[in-house]
Amino acid sequence: MKKPFDLNAPYQPATFAFPDKDVVTEIISRYPEGKQQSAVMPLLDLAQRLMGETGATSNPVFGGWIPRAAMDTIAETLGMPKTKVYEVATFYSMYNLAPVGKFLVQVCATSPCWLCGSDKIRKACESKLGIHAGETTKDGMFTLVEVECLGACVNAPMAQINDDFYEDLTEARTIEIIDALASGKQVPAGPQNGRTGSMALSGATTLTDRVKA
Amino acid sequence: MPKLKINNVEIEVEKGTSILQACEMLGHEVPRFCFHDKLSVPANCRMCLVEVKPGPPKPQASCALACADNMEVFTDTPMVKKARTGVMEMLLINHPLDCPICDQGGECDLQDQAVGYGYDRSRYYENKRAVKDKNFGPLIKTVMNRCIQCTRCVRFADEIAGTAELGMMHRGEESEIDTFTGAPIMTELSGNLIDVCPVGALTSKPYAFQARPWELRKTETIDVMDAVGANIRIDARGNEVMRVLPRLNEDVNEEWIDDRTRFAYDGLKRQRLDRPYVRDAATRRLRPATWDEAFGVVAAKMKASRRDKIAGLVGPLCDAESMMALKDMIGENVECRTEGAKFDASVRAGYIFNSGIAGIEKADAILLVGTNPRWEGAMVNARILKAWRANKRMKIGVIGENHDLTYPTTYIGAGPSSLENLGAFGDVLKNSKNPMMIVGMGAFTRADGVDVHGLCRRVSEQYKMGFNVLHTAASRVAALDMGLTNDDLSIADMDVVYLLGVDDAEAIDQIHHESFVIYQGHHGDIGASRADVILPGAAYTEKDGIYVNTEGRVQFAKQATWPPGEAREDWKILRALSAVLGRPIPYDEVNALRSRIIRAFPNFGHLDVLMPAKWSKFGGEGNVDKAPFVSGVKNFYLTNVITKASLTMAKCSETFLKRHDSQAEAAE
Numbered sequence: 001m002k003k004p005f006d007l008n009a010p011y012q013p014a015t016f017a018f019p020d021k022d023v024v025t026e027i028i029s030r031y032p033e034g035k036q037q038s039a040v041m042p043l044l045d046l047a048q049r050l051m052g053e054t055g056a057t058s059n060p061v062f063g064g065w066i067p068r069a070a071m072d073t074i075a076e077t078l079g080m081p082k083t084k085v086y087e088v089a090t091f092y093s094m095y096n097l098a099p100v101g102k103f104l105v106q107v108c109a110t111s112p113c114w115l116c117g118s119d120k121i122r123k124a125c126e127s128k129l130g131i132h133a134g135e136t137t138k139d140g141m142f143t144l145v146e147v148e149c150l151g152a153c154v155n156a157p158m159a160q161i162n163d164d165f166y167e168d169l170t171e172a173r174t175i176e177i178i179d180a181l182a183s184g185k186q187v188p189a190g191p192q193n194g195r196t197g198s199m200a201l202s203g204a205t206t207l208t209d210r211v212k213a
Numbered sequence: 214m215p216k217l218k219i220n221n222v223e224i225e226v227e228k229g230t231s232i233l234q235a236c237e238m239l240g241h242e243v244p245r246f247c248f249h250d251k252l253s254v255p256a257n258c259r260m261c262l263v264e265v266k267p268g269p270p271k272p273q274a275s276c277a278l279a280c281a282d283n284m285e286v287f288t289d290t291p292m293v294k295k296a297r298t299g300v301m302e303m304l305l306i307n308h309p310l311d312c313p314i315c316d317q318g319g320e321c322d323l324q325d326q327a328v329g330y331g332y333d334r335s336r337y338y339e340n341k342r343a344v345k346d347k348n349f350g351p352l353i354k355t356v357m358n359r360c361i362q363c364t365r366c367v368r369f370a371d372e373i374a375g376t377a378e379l380g381m382m383h384r385g386e387e388s389e390i391d392t393f394t395g396a397p398i399m400t401e402l403s404g405n406l407i408d409v410c411p412v413g414a415l416t417s418k419p420y421a422f423q424a425r426p427w428e429l430r431k432t433e434t435i436d437v438m439d440a441v442g443a444n445i446r447i448d449a450r451g452n453e454v455m456r457v458l459p460r461l462n463e464d465v466n467e468e469w470i471d472d473r474t475r476f477a478y479d480g481l482k483r484q485r486l487d488r489p490y491v492r493d494a495a496t497r498r499l500r501p502a503t504w505d506e507a508f509g510v511v512a513a514k515m516k517a518s519r520r521d522k523i524a525g526l527v528g529p530l531c532d533a534e535s536m537m538a539l540k541d542m543i544g545e546n547v548e549c550r551t552e553g554a555k556f557d558a559s560v561r562a563g564y565i566f567n568s569g570i571a572g573i574e575k576a577d578a579i580l581l582v583g584t585n586p587r588w589e590g591a592m593v594n595a596r597i598l599k600a601w602r603a604n605k606r607m608k609i610g611v612i613g614e615n616h617d618l619t620y621p622t623t624y625i626g627a628g629p630s631s632l633e634n635l636g637a638f639g640d641v642l643k644n645s646k647n648p649m650m651i652v653g654m655g656a657f658t659r660a661d662g663v664d665v666h667g668l669c670r671r672v673s674e675q676y677k678m679g680f681n682v683l684h685t686a687a688s689r690v691a692a693l694d695m696g697l698t699n700d701d702l703s704i705a706d707m708d709v710v711y712l713l714g715v716d717d718a719e720a721i722d723q724i725h726h727e728s729f730v731i732y733q734g735h736h737g738d739i740g741a742s743r744a745d746v747i748l749p750g751a752a753y754t755e756k757d758g759i760y761v762n763t764e765g766r767v768q769f770a771k772q773a774t775w776p777p778g779e780a781r782e783d784w785k786i787l788r789a790l791s792a793v794l795g796r797p798i799p800y801d802e803v804n805a806l807r808s809r810i811i812r813a814f815p816n817f818g819h820l821d822v823l824m825p826a827k828w829s830k831f832g833g834e835g836n837v838d839k840a841p842f843v844s845g846v847k848n849f850y851l852t853n854v855i856t857k858a859s860l861t862m863a864k865c866s867e868t869f870l871k872r873h874d875s876q877a878e879a880a881e
């Protein structure tokens with residue numbers, strides 16, 4: 001699915017500036033002389049996180065996204081054509097180019113998760129939130145999207161909510177998590193059925209001498 | 214020098230040559246979409262696959278693989294054929310089957326190569342993907358469904374035009390070529406995107422649905438929109454110019470032309486003078502006349518005037534033949550610098566682009582004086598960008614107007630005082646091996662132009678810079694070579710003024726209001742409206758003619774169409790008029806006229822060769838005024854009578870320059 005974006009939408013801020021210039025300088029300094037343009041990806045990420053911080057306290061709330069002004073600022077900072085920043089920002093699926101909900105729920109639907117019931121997880125989210133995949137709730141709290149493999153197949157089905165993986169989901173547990181997040185509670189990330197990592201439910205079955213479960 | 218075998222034939226090539234290029238040298242055609250001689254190599258279309266031994270047992274992209282010793286390359290084995298067929302099938306999955314309504318049809322790389330490598334049926338039943346068309350301005354029509362993502366346009370915009378406004382957005386099946394911001398592409402070279410596009414995704418908007426390539430009569434000729442003398446091909450159907458395309462000349466325009474050259478041709482059909490006119494004595498209005506009547510009026514006036522009260526002016530689009538005929542008819546009172554440029558025309562080295570346009574690539578420092586090469590000679594600017602891209606340490610200094618020239622420049626100052634004192638840039642010039650100076654008409658179009666000319670010479674001698682003048686008028690160097698200059702000429706004192714295609718307000722405003730004015734040219738513009746008699750001439754596409762570009766390169770332009778109505782070739786008009794005057798100029802056919810030119814000015818005898826000019830002292834020694842240099846080209850899209858009559862150019866001016874102005878205002 002193509003990322004939604006509208007560069008001339010009313011929600012696009014006119015300007016964007018990084019509040020802490022030292023962080024920007026530090027990020028750029030990670031790359032060797034002459035290769036400063038490599039900093040485009042961490043800077044886009046930084047911009048998205050800064051927008052997320054702003055969004056968490058505004059009304060209605062919104063999650064991290066990258067405005068056009070931020071891409072232009074980054075292009076100017078790194079001395080590269082704006083188009084090249086747009087190319088990077090549109091290429092990677094983790095950069096949001098339009099405002100999203102405070103919690104971005106990405107339900108994996110690739111084969112392993114699908115075999116383990118990802119359809120049910122998605123439907124549970126849809127009926128709980130009253131939206132379809134690709135939409136945002138009216139209060140700006142949740143955006144639901146269906147994504148391809150996030151690399152946690154052993155713990156299928158799973159969903160990523162903002163930066164955290166929630167694995168081994170059931171419909172009931174998914175709804176509990178959404179309720180908890182909506183009421184401002186912390187939900188521990190990782191497997192939701194009590195196991196550690198991708199270890200068997202009954203505990204370690206291999207390398208038992210090394211692992212203290 | 215690697216030595217390898219291609220299809221069992223041994224070949225030794227320069228180090229760094231790609232296998233594709235080596236195959237071409239041996240005459241083996243390798244199909245390709247993304248590879249282009251003048252652009253970087255991304256190797257993303259995979260059409261140029263060949264079999265290479267030794268190596269992994271799979272086909273290799275020949276465009277991105279450098280030749281190495283003992284390689285064995287095969288271009289026509291079953292493996293290669295199968296691989297290319299597979300690539301072609303993939304490319305066609307999403308390519309629409311709309312060839313019958315596609316403007317690229319008949320000259321489409323995909324069409325041609327599908328004949329060689331395509332299946333006769335498709336194995337796919339799914340819907341083809343749909344991509345929204347983009348707005349690239351009034352010149353380029355987009356049908357993005359047809360795009361095969363070769364990225365030639367992206368690389369052209371980046372590397373040749375110097376405006377990285379195009380990009381490959383999104384990814385996978387959603388990937389598409391876009392400006393992302395929705396703005397039209399701001400470059401005066403945008404028409405070349407149509408040429409580099411191997412399919413019908415980017416086509417010409419003015420040419421849309423006008424003709425098929427096989428209907429067109431192709432004439433190889435020379436462009437006159439600026440003094441670069443780009444090599445072009447004019448495609449005509451019947452007596453109508455349908456389009457203008459570039460022609461390869463590595464020394465002049467490589468294989469690009471600017472948008473004015475390519476798209477101003479619709480101006481050739483509008484505002485044309487197709488019959489003689491005479492101003493009626495009673496009504497003071499122009500009325501149609503016959504040739505005899507018009508010649509009669511002119512001859513009566515010219516016979517009644519003293520010869521030293523008759524002057525001839527030649528405009529920017531004239532061919533050498535007509536200028537020579539005018540000089541032979543009128544005498545010494547002829548002048549070509551109609552826009553008011555004042556410089557010393559006595560030394561050839563003082564008014565040509567001595568280093569040559571290709572010579573820019575050897576420069577390691579460039580000083581631009583009173584010129585905006587992006588608008589005054591877009592191909593020269595593209596060459597400077599090419600040189601800068603090859604040597605990023607090259608410093609380019611600017612004296613005059615400070616424009617965005619697509620490469621970084623060092624702004625030194627606005628006027629001659631900066632030329633006298635170059636500051637830190639002087640050290641840059643001292644430390645460089647091949648510095649060059651490019652002077653534009655902006656430096657000379659002022660009262661102290663001759664002294665600025667002298668100052669430029671002294672500065673270029675001091676820093677051992679190659680001295681180059683970038684003219685804006687296609688006729689200028691030929692006129693200077695033939696001595697169509699007269700520094701003592703005062704136009705205001707003349708009784709009769711003969712305008713040969715002159716539409717410069719600077720010159721026409723000087724004419725006394727009681728003077729008798731003859732306008733010979735092809736477009737009704739300010740020159741024709743001032744005239745008492747109008748003699749309809751031929752435009753550059755309608756006559757054979759010699760042009761000399763700013764380098765002093767003599768080039769021959771060929772006739773592609775016929776002049777409209779009663780209009781005639783310009784030298785013939787002058788020859789006929791001279792007979793009516795009773796002093797016939799001594800040649801009856803064009804080759805005799807050309808022989809006359811070559812006998813008097815031998816450099817005209819060397820076509821497409823740069824004749825080195827002897828360096829000697831030129832220019833004035835006087836003090837120069839501090840006033841800043843002003844570039845003569847105020848609007849790239851509206852410079853001469855043809856572009857002013859062109860609707861396409863009017864649209865370009867509206868779209869590109871208005872937007873530019875409003876952006877500049879917003880920035881302030």
